[in-house]
Amino acid sequence: MCLAVPGLVVSLEERDGTQMADVDFGGVRKDVCLEYIPDVQVGEYVVVHVGFAIQKLDEQSAKDTLANFERMGVLEEEFGDGFALAAKQAGVEHEAATEGASR
Amino acid sequence: MKYLDEFSDPDLAKKLLDQIHEVTTQSWAMMEVCGGQTHSIIRHGIDQLLPSGVELIHGPGCPVCVTPLEIIDKALEIAKRPEVIFCSFGDMLRVPGSSEDLFQIKSEGGDVRVVYSPLDALNLARENPDRQVVFFGIGFETTAPANAMTVYQAQRLGVKNFSLLVSHVLVPPAIAAIMESPACRVQAFLAAGHVCSVMGTQEYPPLADKYGVPIVVTGFEPLDILEGIRRTVIQLEEGRHELENAYPRAVRDEGNVAAMTMLRDVFEVTDRSWRGIGMIPQSGWQLSEKYAAFDAEHRFEVTDIHTVASPLCRSGAVLQGLIKPHECAAFGKECTPRKPLGATMVSSEGACAAYYTYRRLELVDAHE
Numbered sequence: 001m002c003l004a005v006p007g008l009v010v011s012l013e014e015r016d017g018t019q020m021a022d023v024d025f026g027g028v029r030k031d032v033c034l035e036y037i038p039d040v041q042v043g044e045y046v047v048v049h050v051g052f053a054i055q056k057l058d059e060q061s062a063k064d065t066l067a068n069f070e071r072m073g074v075l076e077e078e079f080g081d082g083f084a085l086a087a088k089q090a091g092v093e094h095e096a097a098t099e100g101a102s103r
Numbered sequence: 104m105k106y107l108d109e110f111s112d113p114d115l116a117k118k119l120l121d122q123i124h125e126v127t128t129q130s131w132a133m134m135e136v137c138g139g140q141t142h143s144i145i146r147h148g149i150d151q152l153l154p155s156g157v158e159l160i161h162g163p164g165c166p167v168c169v170t171p172l173e174i175i176d177k178a179l180e181i182a183k184r185p186e187v188i189f190c191s192f193g194d195m196l197r198v199p200g201s202s203e204d205l206f207q208i209k210s211e212g213g214d215v216r217v218v219y220s221p222l223d224a225l226n227l228a229r230e231n232p233d234r235q236v237v238f239f240g241i242g243f244e245t246t247a248p249a250n251a252m253t254v255y256q257a258q259r260l261g262v263k264n265f266s267l268l269v270s271h272v273l274v275p276p277a278i279a280a281i282m283e284s285p286a287c288r289v290q291a292f293l294a295a296g297h298v299c300s301v302m303g304t305q306e307y308p309p310l311a312d313k314y315g316v317p318i319v320v321t322g323f324e325p326l327d328i329l330e331g332i333r334r335t336v337i338q339l340e341e342g343r344h345e346l347e348n349a350y351p352r353a354v355r356d357e358g359n360v361a362a363m364t365m366l367r368d369v370f371e372v373t374d375r376s377w378r379g380i381g382m383i384p385q386s387g388w389q390l391s392e393k394y395a396a397f398d399a400e401h402r403f404e405v406t407d408i409h410t411v412a413s414p415l416c417r418s419g420a421v422l423q424g425l426i427k428p429h430e431c432a433a434f435g436k437e438c439t440p441r442k443p444l445g446a447t448m449v450s451s452e453g454a455c456a457a458y459y460t461y462r463r464l465e466l467v468d469a470h471e
Binding site for chain 2: 072
């Protein structure tokens, strides 16, 4: 829950007066709010927690961490379907997850 | 050293471990605060690679686990209402309330949705003006800026059908509470890295001083944890008790100033109950007066809550580091991830879940 994942800033966009970015996490793309790291540029890496960049990170560290997280299955936990994961844990059919899971 | 080849850089892991073994002359007990670190430690067997007297005590840093039963029950009541779209992080779905969990509410027809970011919940509110959209705002200082920004945006954009069910908790008061406990065995702390990415490190030197404990800001990957332990053991052996930052690539001493400014505007410090532990003074955040209109507890006035905690569950003792998960009689028997008695058995940061996932077989073998 306090996990934060490094990602590459692919593009910037202002939306409703809020600085947002398209961020690539080892192939998974997410909308990320940049309001807390306002001086970030396209091509830089940021540490992202629940859709918010909280610090910058150098490229090598970011790549190392992403590779580590991928190996440990952390990316699946962070970006996978929450209902599917819960269903698996509960040992039930993944029926509830067919709608509404925007994760 | 059966796990070493699973480290991303086995040579560096060996070097760090050799140094830890070299400097250690006596037994030490240190607490890793963060549940993410607990999982990394158990998964990679880091505790089993340390000198025999160096013990890692697992701390209360699993926000899902410490969210009070009363708040979970309120969440479940709110999520059942037909006008409500109840949004949460996926980690919360299977946390047991007194009789149900969010996953069951969903299967019974409740509109429960898992979102990646609280801003996704705000967008749902804008797309569904005739529904009430509630976001379950739990977490430590790492998560609070996201929820703060979302409430700020809700007010700025006039999204009146959005609200936040808040149960934020804070690390420094928890460290103080652990050190004040008469049963405390903790001699040092590995502080949670990403909490400090947001808040910086300034809150910790006074705690290190007051309680005479080294506090080392530590990351989450296995090598980060070894480095945090190495620095902690060196301080302990040298009789020092200082704040050190072993995770400088993601933690600046000043923290994230923009995030802290937003936190001060949206939240105010309050007393909080921690599930299994009890009330810790000034240990959480609630919405400040200015944003009180977005407080789901007020908006829905759920009053008739009678919590029923499992008499078998010892998650409170686990969260305080008083016992290890398998020392609970219900572990792996009455309590499993499929039928959890406490949140620590289902959260991805819960210590019981870590032991169940990575140690179950060897613990059973040892027992037999």
